[in-house]
Amino acid sequence: MVAPKDEQLDALKEIVNIGVGKAAGMLNDLISAHIHLQVPLIKVFDIHDLGKEFGDLVNQPLSAVHLMFKGSFSGTSSLVFPPESAVKLVDMLIGTEEVSEDFNALKKGTLTEVGNILLNGVMGSLSNILGKSIEYNLPTYVEGTIISLLGAPDVDPNTTVLLVQTRFRVETHDIVGDIILLFEVGAFDNLLKAIDQAISSSPRL
Numbered sequence: 001m002v003a004p005k006d007e008q009l010d011a012l013k014e015i016v017n018i019g020v021g022k023a024a025g026m027l028n029d030l031i032s033a034h035i036h037l038q039v040p041l042i043k044v045f046d047i048h049d050l051g052k053e054f055g056d057l058v059n060q061p062l063s064a065v066h067l068m069f070k071g072s073f074s075g076t077s078s079l080v081f082p083p084e085s086a087v088k089l090v091d092m093l094i095g096t097e098e099v100s101e102d103f104n105a106l107k108k109g110t111l112t113e114v115g116n117i118l119l120n121g122v123m124g125s126l127s128n129i130l131g132k133s134i135e136y137n138l139p140t141y142v143e144g145t146i147i148s149l150l151g152a153p154d155v156d157p158n159t160t161v162l163l164v165q166t167r168f169r170v171e172t173h174d175i176v177g178d179i180i181l182l183f184e185v186g187a188f189d190n191l192l193k194a195i196d197q198a199i200s201s202s203p204r205l
Contacts, residue, residue: 019125065115
């Protein structure tokens with residue numbers, strides 16, 4: 001993996017923020033309250049550092065939505081929530097406060113929809129601003145630890161991880177989720193080259 005320069009990370013954060021902003025607008029249409037989305041942290045590391053980067057969360061059960069992508073850049077994008085944040089977000093969006101027999105199905109459906117909107121917003125922003133073609137598969141919902149979700153044995157050890165921490169704020173709710181992009185070997189380097197081209201042609205990046 002080629003370590004990104006500061007200006008490349010800044011441009012990447014700007015692109016991700018644009019995508020997250022569009023996604024927030026779509027999520028606002030789903031509820032009566034205003035959703036404010038922030039991206040306080042963006043980080044790049046190798047897949048073998050996954051456990052170290054997630055610290056205390058490494059053994060916790062997590063909820064995740066996966067969206068595979070291919071084209072100019074190939075890999076998997078994921079939206080990952082700790083259990084508490086997942087339940088808060090579902091409650092906020094569909095107004096259920098009691099655990100019922102249907103809650104797990106509601107949680108799966110709601111988080112899949114949120115993940116689809118947010119991940120499409122981010123990947124669409126990367127595609128549009130960088131002028132690159134990306135195709136997506138349908139989103140899938142899974143649960144497990146961060147290692148079982150993203151560090152499976154069949155994942156190439158040279159995979160590059162782009163971690164984007166997102167914070168959902170709605171009135172008194174404070175919900176944290178992580179957007180995690182796994183780039184296949186060589187794909188992240190292609191992304192950095194595309195960002196360099198975009199920086200040279202667009203001063204605002």
